[in-house]
Amino acid sequence: SQTIHQWPATLVQPVGSPLSLECTVEGTSNPNLYWYRQAAGRGLQLLFYSVGIGQISSEVPQNLSASRPQDRQFILSSKKLLLSDSGFYLCAWRRTSNEKLFFGSGTQLSVL
Amino acid sequence: GIQVEQSPPDLILQEGANSTLRCNFSDSVNNLQWFHQNPWGQLINLFYIPSGTKQNGRLSATTVATERYSLLYISSSQTTDSGVYFCAVTAGGTSYGKLTFGQGTILTVHP
Numbered sequence: 001s002q003t004i005h006q007w008p009a010t011l012v013q014p015v016g017s018p019l020s021l022e023c024t025v026e027g028t029s030n031p032n033l034y035w036y037r038q039a040a041g042r043g044l045q046l047l048f049y050s051v052g053i054g055q056i057s058s059e060v061p062q063n064l065s066a067s068r069p070q071d072r073q074f075i076l077s078s079k080k081l082l083l084s085d086s087g088f089y090l091c092a093w094r095r096t097s098n099e100k101l102f103f104g105s106g107t108q109l110s111v112l
Numbered sequence: 113g114i115q116v117e118q119s120p121p122d123l124i125l126q127e128g129a130n131s132t133l134r135c136n137f138s139d140s141v142n143n144l145q146w147f148h149q150n151p152w153g154q155l156i157n158l159f160y161i162p163s164g165t166k167q168n169g170r171l172s173a174t175t176v177a178t179e180r181y182s183l184l185y186i187s188s189s190q191t192t193d194s195g196v197y198f199c200a201v202t203a204g205g206t207s208y209g210k211l212t213f214g215q216g217t218i219l220t221v222h223p
Binding site: 049059103106 | 196
């Protein structure tokens with residue numbers, strides 16, 4: 001069966017520090033991968049999606065970037081965090097664009 | 113882009129009660145999914161239901177794509193049903209199947 005791992009679960013970072021959140025999927029190949037952000041417990045905003053290695057599309061211009069160095073690995077990064085980057089970050093995957101979407105357990109990021 | 117509206121925004125129930133959550137969308141869709149987010153933040157996919165009716169235990173969902181709405185039914189609610197329920201849709205013609213989420217319904221079930 002397929003599983004998705006996301007870490008860390010919580011992270012507290014000072015303003016201006018770098019960020020790296022990692023997500024990996026097991027049990028499938030060439031998944032579609034996604035990064036979402038959820039603010040204040042309501043509504044999910046799509047940040048990035050990837051349909052293959054090295055293929056990244058950004059939904060919203062912002063202080064973040066994403067990379068997919070391996071087939072089942074998706075990384076969310078920032079060079080310098082802003083206060084507004086605080087939120088709950090969720091990685092997700094699915095086989096194709098018309099199948100069920102499955103989420104990781106999320107990372108609660110607090111930028112102070 | 114497509115708009116997704118969920119109602120009610122908040123719902124409080126006693127254990128054992130039934131409830132109906134609604135999701136309206138502004139354009140034709142080829143993908144609709146319901147999710148439950150538990151109090152610890154984990155999002156669970158409940159249904160993939162672009163049309164028709166599906167049932168899974170005490171939960172069932174119906175999507176009437178031609179009338180642009182979907183309903184999620186919860187019967188004999190339990191405290192573990194508490195959390196936020198999200199509807200998410202993909203507008204027809206979207207090349208990569210982007211899911212647009214509604215703002216959710218916060219369900220609280222009291223014992």
